[in-house]
Amino acid sequence: xxxxxxxxxxxxxxxxxxxxxxxxxxxxxxxxxxxxxxxxxxxxxxxxxxxxxxxxxxxxxxxxxxxxxxxxxxxxxxxxxxxxxxxxxxxxxxxxxxxxxxxxxxxxxxxxxxxxxxxxxxxxxxxxxxxxxxxxxxxxxxxxxxxxxxx
Numbered sequence: 001x002x003x004x005x006x007x008x009x010x011x012x013x014x015x016x017x018x019x020x021x022x023x024x025x026x027x028x029x030x031x032x033x034x035x036x037x038x039x040x041x042x043x044x045x046x047x048x049x050x051x052x053x054x055x056x057x058x059x060x061x062x063x064x065x066x067x068x069x070x071x072x073x074x075x076x077x078x079x080x081x082x083x084x085x086x087x088x089x090x091x092x093x094x095x096x097x098x099x100x101x102x103x104x105x106x107x108x109x110x111x112x113x114x115x116x117x118x119x120x121x122x123x124x125x126x127x128x129x130x131x132x133x134x135x136x137x138x139x140x141x142x143x144x145x146x147x148x149x150x151x
Contacts, residue, residue: 001117003079009036010044010082011075011129017054018070018126024063044082051081070130076121086121087114 012034017025027045031038045064048054053073054064066073076086087110089097094110123135134142141147 004083005040006044006047006082007079009034009041010048010078012036013041013044013064014048014053014066014073014078014126015130017064017066018073018130021066021070024057024061024065026063029063047082048078051077053078053081066126069127071125071127073126074122075124075126075129076118078126079121085114086117 013030013036016030016033027038027042030036030045031041045054045056049056049064052067055067056062056064079086085093087094089107089110094107094114097107097110099106120138120141124138128134
């Protein structure tokens with residue numbers, strides 16, 4: 001899995017909003033807190049607004065806030081909002097790719113890999129992530145002996 005800078009910034013901004021929910025937080029405060037470039041963050045927040053993950057509030061106390069409770073916003077929702085589908089093969093969804101010959105079952109592998117990503121990213125919500133109380137299945141995956149080893 002590759003998480004883009006856009007996806008990383010979006011999740012970090014959403015976590016900061018979740019930590020202060022339901023208060024509004026200015027773009028500058030989010031940028032300062034998470035050490036993000038403000039202009040890039042503004043574009044990310046616009047994507048999240050279009051996906052109805054956050055709303056912009058105008059006025060002297062304005063800023064951004066989540067549109068739902070933090071426990072109702074999955075990490076996968078945020079990543080999809082800024083980066084599109086969780087898994088793609090040459091710009092197509094795994095189920096849209098067809099192979100022939102000895103590679104004919106490759107799309108099945110790509111679909112399975114997407115399913116594994118969904119199992120984690122759709123299960124973890126902002127409230128769990130902000131509190132550090134990840135689902136036990138996710139904690140077990142992260143605690144596996146080779147989970148933190150680069151390959």
